[in-house]
Amino acid sequence: MLAGRRVVLGVTGGVAAYKAAYLARRLIERGAVVRVVMTESATKFVGPHTFAAITGSRPVVDLFDAEDVSPHTTFGRWADAVVVAPATAATLARLANGLSDDSVSATVLATAAPVVIAPAMHTEMWQHPATVANVERLESFGYHIVSPEAGALAGGDTGLGRLADPDRIADAVAAVLPGGPLTGVEVLITAGGTREPIDRVRYLGNHSSGKMGNAIAAAAARRGANVTLVTAGPGIEHPRVTIIPVDTAAEMADAAWAIAKKAEVAVMAAAVADFRPAEALDGKLRRADGPPTIDLEPTPDVLGGIAEMSPRPFLVGFAAETGALDEAIAKARRKGVDLLVANDVTAPGSGFGTETNQVTIVLPDGSTEPWSLMPKTEVAERLWDRIAELRKREGTST
Numbered sequence: 120m121l122a123g124r125r126v127v128l129g130v131t132g133g134v135a136a137y138k139a140a141y142l143a144r145r146l147i148e149r150g151a152v153v154r155v156v157m158t159e160s161a162t163k164f165v166g167p168h169t170f171a172a173i174t175g176s177r178p179v180v181d182l183f184d185a186e187d188v189s190p191h192t193t194f195g196r197w198a199d200a201v202v203v204a205p206a207t208a209a210t211l212a213r214l215a216n217g218l219s220d221d222s223v224s225a226t227v228l229a230t231a232a233p234v235v236i237a238p239a240m241h242t243e244m245w246q247h248p249a250t251v252a253n254v255e256r257l258e259s260f261g262y263h264i265v266s267p268e269a270g271a272l273a274g275g276d277t278g279l280g281r282l283a284d285p286d287r288i289a290d291a292v293a294a295v296l297p298g299g300p301l302t303g304v305e306v307l308i309t310a311g312g313t314r315e316p317i318d319r320v321r322y323l324g325n326h327s328s329g330k331m332g333n334a335i336a337a338a339a340a341r342r343g344a345n346v347t348l349v350t351a352g353p354g355i356e357h358p359r360v361t362i363i364p365v366d367t368a369a370e371m372a373d374a375a376w377a378i379a380k381k382a383e384v385a386v387m388a389a390a391v392a393d394f395r396p397a398e399a400l401d402g403k404l405r406r407a408d409g410p411p412t413i414d415l416e417p418t419p420d421v422l423g424g425i426a427e428m429s430p431r432p433f434l435v436g437f438a439a440e441t442g443a444l445d446e447a448i449a450k451a452r453r454k455g456v457d458l459l460v461a462n463d464v465t466a467p468g469s470g471f472g473t474e475t476n477q478v479t480i481v482l483p484d485g486s487t488e489p490w491s492l493m494p495k496t497e498v499a500e501r502l503w504d505r506i507a508e509l510r511k512r513e514g515t516s517t
């Protein structure tokens with residue numbers, strides 16, 4: 120989604136400024152045309168010539184000493200997106216207050232394009248109430264903040280405040296630009312493993328990490344979809360992903376069924392409990408009382424509930440099997456899905472918690488397409504390609 124897009128990269132004066140050179144390169148590798156504006160402080164950390172060599176164009180540092188008589192307004196109008204990385208605490212404060220006394224803040228103030236801001240600073244600076252308030256203010260302007268990560272900081276310190284990985288920042292820039300094949304498409308995704316309470320401290324659960332569902336959500340958002348991720352797992356940060364956290368199958372059903380009414384595509388990647396304790400104990404089961412008998416009752420069928428809707432979204436189910444996939448093929452027919460992703464969770468490199476997956480696509484007519492072992496991120500991309508083909512065949516545009 121960055122091919123041919125015009126990105127202004129604002130670099131400010133933190134140690135992470137050297138990483139902005141890598142970000143510029145990654146944006147260009149993805150097809151973007153990049154122009155750089157830098158604060159005076161930024162030039163103390165990385166030289167303008169580095170950016171000139173990478174982008175093929177001299178960065179603007181001094182607003183009054185550029186070839187263009189008004190570089191900030193030229194860049195502001197030219198940009199499809201503006202990204203400030205790294206953004207210092209000082210720059211956050213300037214932007215939050217509408218100041219425009221350097222080339223970066225002036226460009227941000229002069230643009231109507233989407234703005235992505237990736238702060239980087241010591242933990243104390245990041246957590247200072249002034250910075251917290253400034254970030255909130257910037258979010259209220261509609262700017263997208265790529266929050267810093269935890270890790271090694273300048274001066275041998277460690278903590279929260281390290282500039283986000285340049286690829287994450289490039290993803291965020293791509294995400295704020297409209298124009299992907301799923302632009303405007305409402306997508307529902309479920310992820311993670313539900314937890315059914317036994318008592319106040321214990322639950323019946325499963326090993327699902329939510330990684331597959333998260334990868335599918337990220338891939339859909341990258342393609343322009345508006346994603347609602349109903350998850351019993353950790354979730355992801357993305358400007359076009361709304362997270363609805365849930366614990367139990369019943370909560371997941373309530374949330375998913377409500378969203379499914381307006382969704383065009385629903386991908387049900389969560390590992391949902393089929394049964395739950397009929398009654399969860401209010402307190403805590405005690406060893407001294409001996410082994411309990413726990414009566415189970417069925418949970419709501421989240422996937423089945425959506426399959427019965429009319430009209431219903433294009434429906435993708437997941438089936439985690441242990442061994443042969445015959446039951447998955449039967450499930451595809453029984454559940455009335457448009458596509459079922461089956462995997463043998465006992466196979467090496469497949470299933471819960473792994474970074475890779477080996478899945479078999481099952482279609483409603485019982486035909487199967489085994490895919491090779493690949494990263495979950497790639498399974499997600501290929502799944503969206505396959506969904507697009509099937510929807511096109513059905514006469515839907517994306």
Ligand SMILES: Cc1cc2nc3c(=O)[nH]c(=O)nc-3n(C[C@H](O)[C@H](O)[C@H](O)COP(=O)(O)O)c2cc1C
Binds near residue numbers: 273
């Ligand atoms: C060695 C050194 C490293 C610094 N690193 C950071 C940093 O990572 N983040 C930050 O917000 N400020 C950092 N500062 C402070 C900023 O450089 C300072 O606030 C400066 O005025 C920021 O200007 P700018 O926002 O116009 O680029 C650092 C200062 C020094 C001397």
